[in-house]
Amino acid sequence: MSDSNAPENTPNNDEIQALPERQGSNKGLKTALIAGGVVVALGLGAFAFTRGGDDDSKLTTVKIGTTEAAAPYWPPFVKLAKENGINLEVVSFSDYTQANPALAQKQLDVNLFQHLQFLASYNVSDKQTLTPIGSSVVVPLSLYSKKHTQLSQVPQGGKVAIPNDPTNQARALLVLQQAGLLKLKNGGNTLSTPADILASESKVSVTAVDAAQTVAALPSVDASIVNNNFALDAKLDPSKALFADDPAKPAAEPYINIFVTRAADKDNPTFKKLVELYHKPQVESQVKASSKNTAVLVTKPAADLQRILADLEKNQK
Known part of the structure; x- marks a missing residue:
């Protein structure tokens, strides 16, 4: 700069x-x-x-x-x-x-x-x-959208962008499972990948992009999982996220x-x-x-x- x-x-x-x-x-x-x-x-x-x-x-x-x-x-x-x-x-x-x-x-x-x-x-x-x-x-790791204002509006067959680095990707998949948008094999874990998605039981598919590009992907997908720092840099309002995991729960320890x-x-x-x-x-x-x-x-x-x-x-x- x-x-x-x-x-x-x-x-x-x-x-x-x-x-x-x-x-x-x-x-x-x-x-x-x-x-x-x-x-x-x-x-x-x-x-x-x-x-x-x-x-x-x-x-x-x-x-x-x-x-x-x-x-x-x-x-x-x-x-x-x-x-x-x-x-x-x-x-x-x-x-x-x-x-x-x-x-x-x-x-x-x-x-x-x-x-x-x-x-x-x-x-x-x-x-x-x-x-x-x-x-x-x-x-929190949050789900944002430029097309929808409520989680229920994400359509069947919708597309969601997620970070592509392994750790944030696995957490993103767990967030989407918590949100009811997809199902993971054996409930998923901190090592889950898109290959663990049970497509027949999931509402959306995912596209993995660089974490820094998850905001840029918003116009072309139904929603995007965006890391907190990138969301705030882009002036996204956390209170308007469609969904977020709970950072106070033991599951957030990793x-x-x-x-x-x-x-x-x-x-x-x-x-x-x-x-x-x-x-x-x-x-x-x-x-x-x-x-x-x-x-x-x-x-x-x-x-x-x-x-x-x-x-x-x-x-x-």
């Missing part, structure tokens, strides 16, 4: 720190500065930067990756971190596939963008040991969003401090507001999160 509309206090080149060269493509990686309540995104490739300052040398710098750098909770989070001795550099990724490899390759210290099921899938497929150190929220680091750093006190600061009132209030009050805040201990992750990984293998 062009920085032509950036404020006058945009950092100069001397204040920009390049991330280490990463393996493979850097597609989808953007830069975001979040400081003093200002968000500046620049299309400069693999960079992360923060405002310079006389006291920055006294702070512990932590690079944290996210797909939601524009969310309003980041400015108070960054400010609170600085007040507690942490210079929090926020690196923005435009899709879900980049932040875990960046963390594994030590370009990041922590990331905050994914739920436990997504991490389990990544760890198993890439033979990694990335580890949750704290929880943030559970958010979808608890988490702070993640490398296994060797799971006891790092600075990283643990970030989890604590996230749950301070001035940050939590913005988290709730940015989700239009759909997010359910979670403060599950790291040991419990690691146990849940181990069970999910076992099921993946």
Whole structure:
């Protein structure tokens, strides 16, 4: 994105720190500065930067990756971190596939963008040991439509777009089953795929697209399952969703969003401090507001999160 509309206090080149060269493509990686309540995104490739300052040398710098750098909770989070001795550099990724490899390759210290099921899938497929150190929220996964205003209006033989990445896809299928739009073999689970749909007992068929394209697909389908961050970015109103799962129920446990680091750093006190600061009132209030009050805040201990992750990984293998 062009920085032509950036404020006058945009950092100069001397204040920009390049991330280490990463393996493979850097597609989808953007830069975001979040400081003093200002968000500046620049299309400069693999960079992360923060405002310079006389006291920055006294702070512990932590690079944290996210797909939601524009969310309003980041400015108070960054400010609170600085007040507690942490210079929090926020690196923005435009899709879900980049932040875990960046963390594994030590370009990041922590990331905050994914739920436990997504991490389990990544760890198993890439033979990694990335580890949750704290929880943030559970958010609903919702069914939106541009053609219908009620779930009952979705026609027999209707088409629904769902995310195509395995973890969100399985959850989307479970949501559609809960909504009464399809049936899954043996009731489905967190590993279900479209091949598990019992077509003769289902009202709709599904089309799998990239999660970031589920909003764009809305005009061409009867409805679309859209992840919360993409829905809010597109200014979809959660209260007008045709259906959503309940993030407060035990069945949502695999979808608890988490702070993640490398296994060797799971006891790092600075990283643990970030989890604590996230749950301070001035940050939590913005988290709730940015989700239009759909997010359910979670403060599950790291040991419990690691146990849940181990069970999910076992099921993946």
